[in-house]
Amino acid sequence: MKFEVGDKVVVNQTNEEGEVIDIINEKMVMVEVRGVKFPAYVDQLDFPYFKRFTEKKLFPPKKEKQFIDDVPREKKKITQRVVDGVWLTYIPVMVNDEFGDDIVTELKVHLANRTEHGYLFTYKLNYAGETNFELMNLQIHPFEDIYLHDVPFENLNDSPVFNFEFSLLTPNKHKADYYEASLKLKPKQVFTRIEEVRRKGEATFSYKLFDEYPGRPYEDKPSGLDLSSLSKAGFKIYDASKVRQNLEAAKSEVDLHIEKLTPDWESMSNLEILTLQLKTFEKYFDLAIAHRLPWLIVIHGVGSGKLRDEIHEELRLRKEVKSFTNRYHPAYGYGATEIYFGY
Numbered sequence: 001m002k003f004e005v006g007d008k009v010v011v012n013q014t015n016e017e018g019e020v021i022d023i024i025n026e027k028m029v030m031v032e033v034r035g036v037k038f039p040a041y042v043d044q045l046d047f048p049y050f051k052r053f054t055e056k057k058l059f060p061p062k063k064e065k066q067f068i069d070d071v072p073r074e075k076k077k078i079t080q081r082v083v084d085g086v087w088l089t090y091i092p093v094m095v096n097d098e099f100g101d102d103i104v105t106e107l108k109v110h111l112a113n114r115t116e117h118g119y120l121f122t123y124k125l126n127y128a129g130e131t132n133f134e135l136m137n138l139q140i141h142p143f144e145d146i147y148l149h150d151v152p153f154e155n156l157n158d159s160p161v162f163n164f165e166f167s168l169l170t171p172n173k174h175k176a177d178y179y180e181a182s183l184k185l186k187p188k189q190v191f192t193r194i195e196e197v198r199r200k201g202e203a204t205f206s207y208k209l210f211d212e213y214p215g216r217p218y219e220d221k222p223s224g225l226d227l228s229s230l231s232k233a234g235f236k237i238y239d240a241s242k243v244r245q246n247l248e249a250a251k252s253e254v255d256l257h258i259e260k261l262t263p264d265w266e267s268m269s270n271l272e273i274l275t276l277q278l279k280t281f282e283k284y285f286d287l288a289i290a291h292r293l294p295w296l297i298v299i300h301g302v303g304s305g306k307l308r309d310e311i312h313e314e315l316r317l318r319k320e321v322k323s324f325t326n327r328y329h330p331a332y333g334y335g336a337t338e339i340y341f342g343y
Contacts, residue, residue, distance in 0.1 A: 011044065012045065018031045119139070156187045285314075
């Protein structure tokens, strides 16, 4: 290895000086330049003393006398930060095997905050519904990256789920109290991304957790739509609110435990049980929207986490959902998800 931790280096492309803070593998190191940490290939770096030696002139050119009025004012370089959400970033750590091929041994997991808000968060890594790694009450500030831990590459065969619960460091009455985000990695998906990284010569690949921290669910919104002109023109105007009278009553709390749904559950297979639970969830979810409920609590239990994960996947795809969270509740523990709608 050309460099060691603590070595001062120069980034060839930008001509900036920094310091090596970690060794990733034989070809890559982690570098810190003016407080920013990023991975770099060793052939993209050099020692600063070599740069200074090669640039040193034996006979420097004679400087002309310059008066203060002739000196141009220094223009401050303006760097614009791009706000594009909160990301989970992975750095593949590669080593050479006995055949000379590069193989991935582990993934270094980082959380990247590219927003203008700071967050307090809890992180859990789950395999088959069981927590394998956990970090509690951590903070991440605006435009900050933090290292979480390493994940052995062979563990990707167990389809890990990366779960987060965020809250604002500075509370805002217009923002949600909590926001839950999760990412489930599938082996084929990761293998494809790593091949893209190799092909493009990049060091990392990332997945977005969310774009913007959600606001509080809206209460009632006036429609602001004046239909009087249509009525005067001869069109029949119906009261849409009366349509709800013909619908089944909505519930603000739905219990999906199978014994609550059917008396014949003991003769059902696991797939049949899960299918019935999901159909019941979708039914009362749609009823809650039709009746414009502000929120819905779905009791799914803890168990293996399969039902919870399926529900959360569905919620991420529904545009009516403003936010949802699986925080601890005195009545349900961690066995219920609170859903807040934004109409």
